Amino acid sequence: MSSIMRHSPFNMEKKDYIYGINGPVVTVKNTKSFSMMEMVYVGNQQLVGEVIGISEESTIIQVYEETTGLKPGQQVVGTGGPMKACLGPGIVDRIFDGIERPLKAIEAKSGPFIARGCSAASLDQELLWDVTVQVKQGDLLSEGQIYASCPETSIITHKCIVPPGVSGKVIKVSSNGKYKVNDAIVSLEDSKGRIHDLTLCQYWPIRIPRKIKKRLDLKIPLITGQRVIDTLFPVAKGGAAAVPGGFGTGKTMTQHQIAKWCDADIIVYIGCGERGNEMSQVVDEFEKLVDPKSGKPMTQRTVLIANTSNMPVAAREASIYTGITLAEYYRDMGYHVAIMADSTSRWAEALREISGRLEEMPAEEGFPSYLPSRLSQFYERAGRVETLGGNEGSVTIIGAVSPQGSDFSEPVTQNTKRFTRCFWALDKALAYSRHYPAINWMSSYSEYFSDLDPWFLKNVGESFVRYRKKISTILYEEDKLMEIVKLVGSDVLPDDQKLIIEVAKVIRTGFLQQNAFHKDDTFVPLEKQYKMMKVILYLYKKAKQLVSASIPISRITNSGLFEKVIKIKYDVGNEEMDKLEGYIKDIDLEIDKIIKG
């Protein structure tokens, strides 16, 4: 254990006894033993719990495990501090439950079913890490500085950083070599003469954001390889995006795709109250998938937090905080981290369930009145920052929302909308026609355009922003035209409007729709996205010239040009982008043919 824990002012263990039990909520009578948000152990099986309310008569504790079998009179033992995550090497490529218990170790202890009160250290205590010490005796270290590093997986180098609040002069250094997480590597003497032993790991309370030096502008996009996201609704590194959608609209699929392909260094995937089979799919799939940047298995850069829907509800509430704390820790090492939270609605429901047990006055739809503030606290932990150690790192949050009855006016969606600047609305009708990703281009938005456009112009192409606007305009016009078509059919439209409908169809099926199971189409580099837009818009420009020269549109549609452009996504591999120039020539040839009749 690190010195901060040992020096903690309250390490006296206090004890008290259970009075009442109602589901996951346990009360203790007449006590002054515990402090708010303190972590406690409840009952003979030492179930993990947290103090969530203190009144004159009683202290209320939420228990993170099934309370079956608890009796009044059994012990409640305090730990003296809030719930903390253990941070150190051995987090990446692991799978934890909502309170950072490693599920592999639990499986080894209790078999395929999770037994109650089963405890296991968050980080493997015995594993030896190949540590390189980066400081020498006499160095002055301040909070956030890196004092040692070790390869954590084949992709990620773990950097041990001086915990916030600690600084001083190095008085003792271990030599490079193999160490366990709790071995002291460096000793510091601070200005008051206190000695701090720094090990490979540290602790941080999960509900408090980790300290940073300052926030930076969000001006770099998170590249996901998903055309509709990167082009039409981009999210910035350090930004936050919401993915709302009813069941079956592909929230989880969208999250999986982003987790697989986005250009963050580390992915923290929080399965919060979702399906068990989905988590085993993630584990299965990520083991086989290869990270495009490093060529190593995707699991080597992924942290999974799995608190499935049948696991205790209180731990579900904590899982979101555990996840973001882990993410912030890696951010502080200078990594770009992306969090997939699937789904924040389940987390909100956990809040509601516990609030109901506490008999608090409900606000909208039974959710507690503090729902908006909790949501904003969570999303505000996203950001691109200068770390205490002077590095640049970011945490991007992508939160799925599962609105009840697909009704976006419900409180969780509405409040999430207020605190995220990017909204990818998944649409039932699109999902029913198997248009994936089912992101509705009319109701989705991104507020990051103005921040990100300079980056796109500089790094992708000078016409990128213009193309995007043009594409949006066509889609918008089509949407208006479809209102008319629904009433009277498309035959009555003049040719220039028919052309818009045809081109919009090309954009919808050839560009926005993306096949996650196709080897090339599952991830598309920005350059190809850019060139695809170029071909589509070139076709539109040429066809428009023909239409204004009164050549009937049927002759263009019969030429097969539209179908050909639609199939670009399959026909042109990601490595054969120069082929796309050929399409421009083909369009010219074909159009010439039409003009000549």
Place this chain on the structure above:
Amino acid sequence: MIINYVGVSEISGSLIVLEGVKDASYDELVEVRLDSGVKRQGRIVQIDGERVVVQVFEGTSSISLSNTSVHLTGRPLELPLSSEILGRVFSGSGKPIDGLGKIFPKKKMDINGVPINPISRLYPRNYINTGISTIDTLITLIRGQKLPIFSGSGMKHNELAVQIARQAKIQGADESNFAIVFAAMGVKNDVAEYFKRKFDESGVLQRVVMFLNLSNDPIIERILTPRCALTAAEYLAFELDMHVLVIMTDMTSYAEALREFSSSKGEIPGRKGFPGYLYSDLASLYERAGMVKGKKGSVTQIPILTMPNDDITHPVPDLTGYITEGQIVLDRSLSSQGYYPPISVLPSLSRLMKDGIGEEYTRDDHSDLANQLFSSYAKVMDARALASVIGEDDLSDIDKKYMKFGKYFEKKFLNQGINENRSIEESLDLGWKLLSLLPREELSRIDDKIINQRYVEGSEEIFKQDQKINLLDENDSSEDDEDDQD
């Protein structure tokens, strides 16, 4: 040291309150004895010091403040289990009601179950051949999946469930290691009888375990019924290596029982009066489907629920859809047109199918074909909407083709005899014949190579031929008179 607590301090709904109870543990099973000699069971649902709230499974009728004594059993509700449970009938709380005597338990298991560690789960991949074209092709059922049927009163969900149970071919399962667990919650006696009769007719009754809580049985017992059934299923699957199909009907009645219990406890209601923990509660049932590493058996769930007023946004179907791996939605208008099974294809979905189909399991073209059928059928709906405004005659040629595709899709593909068992090859080929009614350019979801390989030229003629043959065939009564409207 059994202590009897005499008298009750409060009675409300199915709950009784005891004072001065020492050493009670949460969720413990208690026995309630009336002076008349009647014994009932109950469960501790809340403890406040020495005040204990007990939920009585058989209801509180004729309990008074003074005629009752309660004793604590010291353990949660457990189900006695052995391989003898096959072929038996139990009440909703797991007591034998077929008059064949008690079960001699090899093992007793807590009916609440224990969550499966997510990393110990085996990701389900093997498909179950149900012999129903729509399900096999478009909403493939996978071993270890939970796939509910969303229905409404008056639709043929029971028939569909029976057909699936009867025809289901699970890879690696045969007579000896296949079992059905049937849980009836608040259904009518004749529905339970229907299932029993059908299982008997198809000769599987000896492989069925039934848990019956009929509509006139105590409501609180209904909360235990699925838990008992799933405990039995888990025992058969993970202790006896069997492939178990669990049919649970009707989940809406279950949720309503939960609502009744919650409101009698004075809890704060959520949407439509259902308790705020309905999601977690349903999840604790549905998540008990699956497969576990190192065990040979599997639990596949087919819960059936009736959507009140056919409303898919009602809390029960809504929350169910968020937990289960897809859903089979039945549609009233198809049902009233006489189509069976009346599966509404577009909102139906199987989330696990993408990994359980394809070359290894069914056929290489399966996934493309399914995608294309879905998207083409979605266009049929657009064409129909348009036709209802401007009339079918004024539709464009391509829309007319879609109208035809839609008609044959429903008549030939969706519609199927109640005893008709189509092989997967048959169903897929039928799908191709349907798609071939559309011009090749419309099939944008499929690779050209596969189209060239599978496209059936002149499929419309084949359908017309088929129709004539079918009309001559007297045995096939599912084909009614055909009037070509177009």
